[in-house]
Amino acid sequence: MSTKISNTEKIRQVNRNDIINALRQAGPMARIDLGNYLGLSPSTVTTITAQLQQSGLIYELADQDKDSGVRGRPRVAIDLNPKAACVIAIKLSINELQFELGDYKGNIHFQRTRHLNTRKLSGDMLIEILKTEVTSIIDTHGHEYEQFRAIGIAVQGFVDSNSGTIVWSPALGFRHMDLATPLSDAFSVPVVVANDTDCIGVAVQQSPQYKDVKSMAVIMINYGVGMCLIMNGELYLGGVGAVAEFGHTKFSHEGPQCRCGKRGCIEAYVSDYAIYRDACLMMELPETDVMHPSEQQMQDLAERARQGDEKIRRLYADAGRVLGVGIGNLLALLGPEKIILTGSGIRTYDLMESGIFAGVRDSFVEDLIAGTVIETLPWQEDLTSKGVVIQALSYSEV
């Protein structure tokens, strides 16, 4: 075994994957721009792109310079070939299974959603449904792509990505279920199982505006409160057990009941179910799925607050303050460059904002937090899908 060779081989692989990722992230580019973007030499870019072109993974676009007005030698842009491969992205959340097909560029092509009582499913039933749907999609669309490459599954809850196991999910009535092995056996492709918020984090990190941020926490507020950590430029997957369960850090050990079984979790004040539950105690509201009030119900509640209902306004302000104290803990522990708030719950950011910053000020010495930027990212439903497609694609890369 020669270390020298294996190191060179490794560098080549890293550079190759960097080039593929850059094209997926930033779109088509001339080779020279690709080199600048990644800090690679022209000769490295030329060698690797030649190999990629030969394998049919990238192709040259028609000469762009007619429009660009740039003079001199024509700069031919290269792009990923969307037809080179496809992956299936699955989102598993409470009472919903969603299926999408991602092409090699990372674009998503359609969506198929199944509504069903997920908590009543056995593990075998879940696997059967997933197999049926994946088979149907591949039978219908697979022939358009040169290769069916991987399956990615975004799961609401705790997963062990190393073993492809769902440890616990609020969507399911059972625990500790290996999803990766049966699906991988059935389709002979690698299967990635990821936490849904981690997928959002990956999608955010992939977007050009955040690509250079080395440390950030992406907090997703909706039916729960999730988080994803990017540390030293990489998704932090932790050591063992759960990770980035910001929603289950404590505001008060004597606080309201949380669905996790403990009391006073941040989620028990800030998530949709918590806000709606608290509002129900103070006024007549339409009945709802306790764990999962609808988007319309949450919008209606927000509207009442905006029209001046003081009780609801206070609920949101208090939720903001709790969130702010939790963010204060994050600042103390991790001091990231950015904290990004997203998820459907930021529909009421206007009602929470002053509470959030009051909570942060209450909880951590001001001098020490000057550097971290706290900002919101408008919620896009497909960030999860985008993230799981990207993970499935990179997982399947040789």
Add this chain to the structure above:
Amino acid sequence: MSTKISNTEKIRQVNRNDIINALRQAGPMARIDLGNYLGLSPSTVTTITAQLQQSGLIYELADQDKDSGVRGRPRVAIDLNPKAACVIAIKLSINELQFELGDYKGNIHFQRTRHLNTRKLSGDMLIEILKTEVTSIIDTHGHEYEQFRAIGIAVQGFVDSNSGTIVWSPALGFRHMDLATPLSDAFSVPVVVANDTDCIGVAVQQSPQYKDVKSMAVIMINYGVGMCLIMNGELYLGGVGAVAEFGHTKFSHEGPQCRCGKRGCIEAYVSDYAIYRDACLMMELPETDVMHPSEQQMQDLAERARQGDEKIRRLYADAGRVLGVGIGNLLALLGPEKIILTGSGIRTYDLMESGIFAGVRDSFVEDLIAGTVIETLPWQEDLTSKGVVIQALSYSEV
């Protein structure tokens, strides 16, 4: 610029530093064992050690095999040459400046301590004292080493290691002070400024029993409550502002006053000053420096608890529970492989232990924490010095 060359160069440097670190960490070794330890090929080890030997940084020990009973070709162990270089390690804490000299192997040779009212110092006075002491040590001992290589400073408080600046320290009456530039100018050596708990983390990570742990939190309990995070195998230095200020995460936003100015920080229940302050309210105790009760005073208090004083026992149990809830938050956020408790405050681990585990159980779903090992590391005063010496040495490595 050729990427290929710079990459090869980089690998050579990484391998060279790995070899030096391995010898510093694990002591003298035969070349073949070094290769196995690091996963490097024999030829790589041979090339690099030849260069190191030529530069006088390592040397061959006398043949060990006479005692080892191993047959066959003699295996000559190599070791770092302790005289190849020295560094000065400085510890700055409340009312104490401590100076030590570290040799190239990372061993510490003597200690010189100055007691003074550090909060009364101006920045210029501090620099003058440091310059005087370093000059005196180098004048006395420098000639024994081939090179004076670096200065490392471990600071109680918040530092910006990138710029070598103390942002805030409870030991000082001023803020935002660049220590690195004036010392580096005066002695023409690189200067590392590090948080004292980070130094402990580096020393722990360097010890053979923890070298393979990829994610851990080292919590240090003493006059305050500090933390160091190792994530993905590296010291996490964060993005901006403070980092790993576990002691200033909140147990209760309405809790006792903390010296940071906020309320209900974990430190305000668990640190020496908090325990002693609370005990004073319930019984006659010797007067003390409010922020800094002595080790003897803390030992005496612990002794009263062990002899059955129920009030003090409850104080320690409550402190344990608060610490446990804080650890629960850490488990939720980071799920590290290990959480290591150390610092002089673990003198009363016996009195806190059941509280700690009750707090952890109270705060986080049990299923999800099974994987993390929580353990204590007996407190050694010189872990900080060890860590700052290691950092200064690696910082100065070419």
